[in-house]
Amino acid sequence: SSELTQDPAVSVVLGQTVRITCQGDSLRSYYATWYRQKPGQAPVFVLYGKDKRPSGIPDRFSGSYSGDTTSLTIIGAQAEDEADYYCKSRDSSGNEFVFGGGTRLTVL
């Protein structure tokens, strides 16, 4: 079973704000990376480190941490943000990576 827990599905009204969370003990020690995957495509990283965005990822995406939980927040969600989002971090040993189960974001 995954050591990182995500809600299976979240929805947001177009233009509104949505938060996708990822919970796990290892997040108290390690940063997470967030990936977005659209149907039939390979994943793309959208947030990493404390709150870093790769080039090409709009600034409506941001990250935050609180205790054992990290969140990806989209302010002003767009239709193109509809996708599956996965968090990834280290496992409890710190030697291996683990993905969360993924959150399907629907933009209404």
Added chain:
Amino acid sequence: EVELVESGGALVQPGGSLRVSCAASGFIFSDHYMDWVRQAPGKGLEWVGRIKHKYNSYHTEYDASVRGRFIISRDDSTNSVYLQMNNLKSADTAIYYCAREHSGDDAFDAWGQGTLVAVSS
């Protein structure tokens, strides 16, 4: 432009073996850790393992689900990384992606398009 291209996916019988490859271009391959990630049909992403660069003695790490059956190797002279899969099980059926690790950040900043491995009799 950074590019990763996987190949070698196939239909294999349970208990069989298969090696998939990933050809890299557009960056200094030898400077990066490389990872394999898989995705079973309709399921989420699962980390398979990784190989570090020569500065870390090409050390490998694996998820418990494949440890002892899968072997990751690399050839820096041809900019390639390989995943040797032995004693394959139906649960190994998945798209296998190779990914480049962003130096120092744990992020996978480039992915291939994936290659499908199907394990069935």
